[in-house]
Amino acid sequence: MDVTIVPPIKPDDSPQAYPDTEKANLPVFTMNYPRIQIPFEITLWVLLASFAKIGFHVYHKITIWVPESCLLISIGLIVGGIMHSVHEEPPAALSSNVFFLYMLPPIVLDSGYFMPTRPFFENIGTVLWFAVVGTLWNSIGIGMSLFAICQIEAFGVQDINLQENLLFATIISAVDPVAVLSVFEDVSVNEQLYIVVFGECLFNDAVTVVLYNMFNFVAEMPVVEPVDVFLGVARFFVVGLGGMGFGILFGFVAAFTTRFTSKVREIEPLFIFMYSYLAYLVAELFAISSIMAIVTCALTMKYYVEENVSQRSCTTIRHVVKMLGSISETLIFFFLGVVTVTTEHEWNWGYILFTLLFAFVWRGLGVLVLTQIINPFRTIPFNLKDQFGLAYGGLRGAISFALAFTLPENITRSIRPLIELINVRRTNRNLDTINVEIHCRLMEHTIAGIEDLCGQWSHFYWKDKFMKFNNRILRRILIRDSRAESSIVALYKKLELQNAMEILDQVSGDISAAPSIVSLYEEKKTSAKPKKKFMAADLRNMHDILSKNMYKIRQRTVAYTRKNALPNDSQTREILIRRHASIRRSLRPGSFQTAAVPRSHKYFSLPAGKSLDSKFPPQRLSYTGKPLKPPHLSLSRFKVRNTLFHTVFNIAYSVIKHFEFKVNLLAFSTAFDHISLPFSMSGTCSGVYLHIVPDLH
Amino acid sequence: MGASQTRSEHKYQDLMDKTGFSVEQIKNLHKRFEQLSGNEETISRENLENIPALANNPIRRQIIGAFFDKRNQHQNEVGSFEEIGFEQFLMVMSHFRPPTLKTTEEERETMRKEKLRFLFNMHDTDNDGTITLEEYRKAVEELLSKSGAIGQEGAKAIADAAMLEVASTNVPHMAPDDFYEGITFEHFEQILKGLEMESRMHIRFLDVDTTTMRCGRSTS
Numbered sequence: 001m002d003v004t005i006v007p008p009i010k011p012d013d014s015p016q017a018y019p020d021t022e023k024a025n026l027p028v029f030t031m032n033y034p035r036i037q038i039p040f041e042i043t044l045w046v047l048l049a050s051f052a053k054i055g056f057h058v059y060h061k062i063t064i065w066v067p068e069s070c071l072l073i074s075i076g077l078i079v080g081g082i083m084h085s086v087h088e089e090p091p092a093a094l095s096s097n098v099f100f101l102y103m104l105p106p107i108v109l110d111s112g113y114f115m116p117t118r119p120f121f122e123n124i125g126t127v128l129w130f131a132v133v134g135t136l137w138n139s140i141g142i143g144m145s146l147f148a149i150c151q152i153e154a155f156g157v158q159d160i161n162l163q164e165n166l167l168f169a170t171i172i173s174a175v176d177p178v179a180v181l182s183v184f185e186d187v188s189v190n191e192q193l194y195i196v197v198f199g200e201c202l203f204n205d206a207v208t209v210v211l212y213n214m215f216n217f218v219a220e221m222p223v224v225e226p227v228d229v230f231l232g233v234a235r236f237f238v239v240g241l242g243g244m245g246f247g248i249l250f251g252f253v254a255a256f257t258t259r260f261t262s263k264v265r266e267i268e269p270l271f272i273f274m275y276s277y278l279a280y281l282v283a284e285l286f287a288i289s290s291i292m293a294i295v296t297c298a299l300t301m302k303y304y305v306e307e308n309v310s311q312r313s314c315t316t317i318r319h320v321v322k323m324l325g326s327i328s329e330t331l332i333f334f335f336l337g338v339v340t341v342t343t344e345h346e347w348n349w350g351y352i353l354f355t356l357l358f359a360f361v362w363r364g365l366g367v368l369v370l371t372q373i374i375n376p377f378r379t380i381p382f383n384l385k386d387q388f389g390l391a392y393g394g395l396r397g398a399i400s401f402a403l404a405f406t407l408p409e410n411i412t413r414s415i416r417p418l419i420e421l422i423n424v425r426r427t428n429r430n431l432d433t434i435n436v437e438i439h440c441r442l443m444e445h446t447i448a449g450i451e452d453l454c455g456q457w458s459h460f461y462w463k464d465k466f467m468k469f470n471n472r473i474l475r476r477i478l479i480r481d482s483r484a485e486s487s488i489v490a491l492y493k494k495l496e497l498q499n500a501m502e503i504l505d506q507v508s509g510d511i512s513a514a515p516s517i518v519s520l521y522e523e524k525k526t527s528a529k530p531k532k533k534f535m536a537a538d539l540r541n542m543h544d545i546l547s548k549n550m551y552k553i554r555q556r557t558v559a560y561t562r563k564n565a566l567p568n569d570s571q572t573r574e575i576l577i578r579r580h581a582s583i584r585r586s587l588r589p590g591s592f593q594t595a596a597v598p599r600s601h602k603y604f605s606l607p608a609g610k611s612l613d614s615k616f617p618p619q620r621l622s623y624t625g626k627p628l629k630p631p632h633l634s635l636s637r638f639k640v641r642n643t644l645f646h647t648v649f650n651i652a653y654s655v656i657k658h659f660e661f662k663v664n665l666l667a668f669s670t671a672f673d674h675i676s677l678p679f680s681m682s683g684t685c686s687g688v689y690l691h692i693v694p695d696l697h
Numbered sequence: 698m699g700a701s702q703t704r705s706e707h708k709y710q711d712l713m714d715k716t717g718f719s720v721e722q723i724k725n726l727h728k729r730f731e732q733l734s735g736n737e738e739t740i741s742r743e744n745l746e747n748i749p750a751l752a753n754n755p756i757r758r759q760i761i762g763a764f765f766d767k768r769n770q771h772q773n774e775v776g777s778f779e780e781i782g783f784e785q786f787l788m789v790m791s792h793f794r795p796p797t798l799k800t801t802e803e804e805r806e807t808m809r810k811e812k813l814r815f816l817f818n819m820h821d822t823d824n825d826g827t828i829t830l831e832e833y834r835k836a837v838e839e840l841l842s843k844s845g846a847i848g849q850e851g852a853k854a855i856a857d858a859a860m861l862e863v864a865s866t867n868v869p870h871m872a873p874d875d876f877y878e879g880i881t882f883e884h885f886e887q888i889l890k891g892l893e894m895e896s897r898m899h900i901r902f903l904d905v906d907t908t909t910m911r912c913g914r915s916t917s
Contacts, residue, residue, distance in 0.1 A: 434859045435888045441840060442756065442816065443898050449760040450793060451900055452750035454729055468753070492855045 046327060048079070049334040072333035080338035103328045105280045105294060109273075110325030111202065112295035113302060113318075119195040121463075127199030129374050132236075134200065134366050135170075135207040141362040142355070143169035149354045166215045168355075170208050202295050203240075210236040213287075243289035247296025250279035254297070255304035255478040262480065268313035269320060272305060304478045434492055712784065716791035722902045726790060730783050739780035740764075755842050759819045764789050768818045775824050795899035810886070812894045817885050827879030830860050863888055 033040075052075045120127070143166035150165065214232045254275035261268050276297045283293035306314055448464050709723045718726070733748070734740045742761060751757045764781060767774040770788050778785065792815045796805055820828045820836050828836075834856040841852050860880070867884040880888075 434855065435862055436892065438837060438840065438855075438859060439816065439889055439892070442819075442836070443894075445754055445756050445840070446760055446816070446819070447793070447898065447900060449751055449754045449757055450790070452748060452754070453733075453745065453760075454726065454790070454900065454902070492858060495858070496854075 045334070046331060049075075049330045050327070052334070053330055072330060076334040076338040079334075083338065099332075100284070101281070103332055104291075105277060106321075106324035106328040108202075108280075108291050108294050109276055109298055110321050112298035113321050115198070115202075115295070115299065116195065117299060117303075120199055123195050123199065125377065126196050126374055127203060130196060130367075130370060131200045131203035132207050134370055136211070137366040137370070138359075138362050139166065139170040139208075139211055141169075141366070142358045145358045145362070146355060166211075170211050170215070202291065207236065207240075210239050239288045240292065242286065243283055243292030244296045246283050246288070247279050247293040247298075248300050250275050250282075250293075251297045251300025252478065254301045255308070258305050258308040259478060259480045261309070265310050265313060268309045269317045272301065272317050273320070275301065304475075307479050434495065712787060715784075716787045717794055718787065718791065718902065723787065726787060726902070727783060730786055739782050740786065741780045756819075756836075756839050759836070759839065762822075763815065763819055766818055768824070769815060790902075793898065793900040794902065809894045812898045813886055813889060814882070817882055825879075827881050828885070829879040830856065833860055833880070 049072065052072055056071050143162070146169060147162045147165040210232060213235070214228075217228075254271055257271050257275075258268060261271065276294050279297040280290045280294040283290035305317075309317070709720055712718070712723055713720065716723075730740065733744050735744070742765065745751070745761045745764065746757075751760070754760065762777070763769055764786065765777045765779070767776050767778060769792065770785055792811055794808075796808060800808070817828070820832055822832055822835075834853050837856040837859070838849060838852040841855075863880050863884055867887055
């Protein structure tokens with residue numbers, strides 16, 4: 001029997017020409033949301049927060065009365081309210097890991113990278129003193145007092161035990177660096193004050209980590225023995241010094257790496273970020289102070305790296321650091337707002353008010369006592385007004401809360417009028433002039449010399465020794481082209497280059513009328529050769545000089561400008577405009593009593609009959625001795641609000657969330673063991689931290 | 698013990714009044730003076746030039762010169778000494794005292810002027826009351842002499858630029874035919890106004906004797 005295999009017969013009741021509803025057809029338009037959900041939502045959140053930021057500046061007046069961070073928080077509140085009413089959960093993305101591993105490092109890197117190193121090292125003793133002892137004093141004092149208050153029945157908070165109070169106090173007593181920077185930078189308070197408070201914020205991270213762990217650990221034990229206290233102290237050294245050690249190690253490795261990157265310029269900035277992030281992560285791995293690690297890494301790295309990388313990479317690095325820091329901060333405030341609405345609160349006025357009172361009292365007392373002890377060791381002692389500035393600057397977190405919630409609106413003006421009122425010693429911001437630079441160097445050498453003469457050492461001696469070591473050994477290893485260059489020369493080159501660019505900019509096409517900077521150098525080149533017009537040779541000379549002077553020019557970091565934009569050149573620009581005018585005006589025959597200054601060639605290159613002034617009207621500002629204000633300062637004056645409102649919700653939040661502590665304490669303690677807690681960033685961290693911790697388990 | 702104490706205080710009393718140092722500081726400095734002078738009464742330039750630690754300082758000539766400059770003695774004399782005694786030594790050192798908590802505003806002003814005057818004298822070598830371009834050039838050259846290959850022309854250019862700055866900031870409306878003669882003391886003060894000299898230009902004079910604390914160090 002044959003088996004015939006018949007090919008399958010297609011049913012012929014369905015036409016083949018048109019798509020059938022039962023068949024799966026080629027989709028023309030599909031949507032697959034779950035696949036992109038996470039990156040999409042992150043991008044949207046970031047964009048939304050950034051739009052809010054743009055929006056504030058569109059209507060300029062808003063930022064006068066309300067600081068940006070507060071506005072961000074309120075926008076977040078609105079969004080959170082919307083989400084709440086729609087019964088949607090806030091993004092689970094804001095977990096503790098995300099915060100500590102992704103959002104915090106950029107902010108700290110930003111602060112560390114732009115920190116003024118010279119004043120910092122000159123005051124390092126004071127900084128450490130305030131950071132360590134001050135934080136201890138504050139946290140223990142506030143914790144104890146709050147615990148005492150809790151015993152009073154009237155407030156209804158007996159269930160908070162001593163450990164929780166101490167933990168809370170640790171958070172509250174930390175100084176918020178962002179707020180401090182905004183205030184002090186704007187008011188140009190004297191440098192000493194600024195650097196001490198700033199340094200204090202960065203360094204009390206180590207202290208708070210240890211304190212926190214210690215309090216946690218101690219709570220679980222029935223009896224506290226002296227051994228444990230001793231171990232706590234030892235742990236502090238491990239945490240602090242370990243953090244610094246890792247930072248320095250990674251900083252040197254980064255510097256060394258950049259020595260070899262001349263062929264791969266495009267990825268140079270990457271190394272900076274990777275190494276600093278590595279420092280942070282490794283420190284987290286060992287539960288030591290990661291903030292100190294990343295700050296030290298940035299400090300160490302900056303000096304050597306900026307000499308090795310190209311100018312473009314240098315700019316890129318700075319720009320990106322600022323950008324990341326700004327994004328992180330924006331996001332954090334925004335999320336704070338969102339999350340506030342979508343979770344439950346508990347509120348206890350008495351507790352809050354007492355917290356503030358004690359914070360105030362203990363901080364004030366602490367500063368008084370500590371300054372008394374350390375003033376004899378300082379060459380420039382802190383007077384009472386400085387101490388007030390110290391105390392007040394460190395109080396941002398607590399005070400802001402009080403002022404925002406309990407006092408009428410107009411008192412929350414800011415620290416600025418207060419400082420003006422009590423007339424705290426102010427610094428005139430150093431102008432970026434050659435004279436100042438020359439005389440600074442001169443002064444330092446003189447002092448170093450006289451110290452050698454006296455046979456007495458101070459930090460100039462150590463600085464001198466370090467510089468010698470640096471020049472002889474470190475620079476040879478870490479920098480590709482290790483010729484030492486004086487900062488005077490660097491500054492001069494930079495100014496000259498900018499001057500030249502300025503001239504070219506102004507002229508923009510009509511080069512024949514440009515006063516030639518060649519004239520400054522022509523003395524030694526040629527004898528007085530009258531020229532009828534600007535020739536190609538002059539152009540070539542100009543290019544020569546420009547290229548000669550462009551060798552290894554580096555912009556000097558503008559001191560303590562964390563909050564404003566990139567180091568902007570408006571100060572130098574104004575000086576250059578003045579110089580430009582003065583070059584034209586004062587390079588006349590017979591000036592400076594030099595023998596043979598030829599008739600300036602530039603005058604011959606003008607169209608006949610015109611004077612220079614008609615072509616280039618002087619755009620100078622009159623120099624009356626007042627410090628020049630770069631444009632950005634007028635905006636940051638109102639950012640002073642930041643100091644008050646900046647940490648409003650954060651501290652309020654921490655208070656609110658404190659009450660959830662007692663519910664979740666057990667779960668927390670296991671979680672805490674895994675994470676180190678940089679409480680010093682209390683302004684931004686504590687609020688967020690305390691919020692997200694409940695979500696941990 | 699008590700008698701020798703009061704005697705030395707007496708000896709140093711007028712020194713204390715003139716220079717403002719305390720007794721312990723004067724005693725320490727006296728010890729150092731004796732070290733430098735080899736137990737003689739006066740110090741000459743060679744004594745100071747022999748200090749090894751100063752060898753790396755780019756402006757050591759000016760620093761040493763400042764000690765022998767009569768203008769730094771606040772007695773309105775000009776010229777220079779061949780050798781100086783302890784009192785002159787102290788007078789020069791007193792320029793570097795830091796302000797204390799008790800210093801009033803006017804005292805600070807005077808201090809600042811004194812310190813600026815000291816620096817000014819370091820530049821103005823021919824004592825005509827102004828720092829001319831030549832003098833400034835020399836100063837910048839010396840300052841940059843130890844640091845890299847900038848060369849004389851570069852130093853000259855920098856000095857020129859600096860003078861221009863001073864000119865443009867102090868004499869903003871110079872007529873076309875003026876030329877800028879030199880930096881007077883007022884102009885000098887003006888350009889260094891923002892520096893807060895009185896707090897930055899100082900040395901911590903120790904009250905405690907550190908010479909015995911450095912083991913194994915001979916006079917240096």
